Amino acid sequence: xxxxxxxxxxxxxxxxxxxxxxxxxxxxxxxxxxxxxxxxxxxxxxxxxxxxxxxxxxxxxxxxxxxxxxxxxxxxxxxxxxxxxxxxxxxxxxxxxxxxxxxxxxxxxxxxxxxxxxxxxxxxxxxxxxxxxxxxxxxxxxxxxxxxxxxxxxxxxxxxxxxxxxxxxxxxxxxxxxxxxxxxxxxxxxxxxxxxxxxxxxxxxxxxxxxxxxxxxxxxxxxxxxxxxxxxxxxxxxxxxxxxxxxxxxxxxxxx
Numbered sequence: 001x002x003x004x005x006x007x008x009x010x011x012x013x014x015x016x017x018x019x020x021x022x023x024x025x026x027x028x029x030x031x032x033x034x035x036x037x038x039x040x041x042x043x044x045x046x047x048x049x050x051x052x053x054x055x056x057x058x059x060x061x062x063x064x065x066x067x068x069x070x071x072x073x074x075x076x077x078x079x080x081x082x083x084x085x086x087x088x089x090x091x092x093x094x095x096x097x098x099x100x101x102x103x104x105x106x107x108x109x110x111x112x113x114x115x116x117x118x119x120x121x122x123x124x125x126x127x128x129x130x131x132x133x134x135x136x137x138x139x140x141x142x143x144x145x146x147x148x149x150x151x152x153x154x155x156x157x158x159x160x161x162x163x164x165x166x167x168x169x170x171x172x173x174x175x176x177x178x179x180x181x182x183x184x185x186x187x188x189x190x191x192x193x194x195x196x197x198x199x200x201x202x203x204x205x206x207x208x209x210x211x212x213x214x215x216x217x218x219x220x221x222x223x224x225x226x227x228x229x230x231x232x233x234x235x236x237x238x239x240x241x242x243x244x245x246x247x248x249x250x251x252x253x254x255x256x
Contacts, residue, residue: 172236175229177222179242183229186240195232199225211252219246227253 174186175194183194203224206212212220223246226239241247 168235170236172238174238174240175226177226177239177241177243177246181218181222183222183225189235192233192235194229196225196228197232199228202227206253209253211249215246215249219243219249222246223250223253226250230254 168191171189173189173192175183176186177183183196185192185194203221206220206224212223215223222241222243226241227250230237230239239247239250241250
């Protein structure tokens with residue numbers, strides 16, 4: 001029998017195709033009768049017929065496999081394809097789950113850290129709150145003391161002012177009038193100032209009085225100023241004149 005052609009050996013196998021190996025089919029002519037001898041032409045014709053039948057059988061089987069396998073996959077092949085798809089989906093989901101789980105663990109770590117920070121902040125807050133309360137109570141005591149001191153001070157100030165008024169009422173301020181026209185206290189007294197307002201009007205009035213006819217104009221001016229100073233103060237004053245002759249005139253004019 002002759003070998004198969006090269007085109008038959010190099011035929012590519014389709015993907016997922018079921019490859020069937022064609023059996024050798026050798027159809028022979030009936031054996032010759034016993035004792036008969038085949039001639040060379042008869043033997044050659046028999047061999048050619050066998051090769052033709054075998055080639056036709058192989059072509060028919062392969063054509064059927066190529067035609068039915070891709071279009072009509074077997075149930076097992078379909079299940080394997082489905083299994084691969086499902087496996088890929090599971091692997092993808094597992095990868096996604098791992099990625100989400102990593103983020104989840106990181107968030108849990110951050111939440112625990114924040115929780116620890118909050119606990120520390122709470123402890124610090126409670127400590128500060130206790131310190132605050134202590135300071136508030138201490139400050140309230142100081143406020144009470146300040147109020148008591150302020151009240152006592154006000155009472156003391158009122159007593160002091162009353163005492164000073166009593167001292168002023170009993171203290172005599174000596175006012176000296178000099179020949180050159182200067183009038184001033186003998187001693188500097190706190191809170192006391194010489195007020196000569198109205199002295200001009202008195203000077204004019206004294207010029208017309210008979211009691212002052214023998215006095216000099218500067219003496220009349222000194223008397224008018226001294227009378228105004230005594231009139232304008234609530235303090236007890238004692239006028240002292242360098243020209244002692246003016247004292248009787250001052251007494252007389254003050255009584256008017």
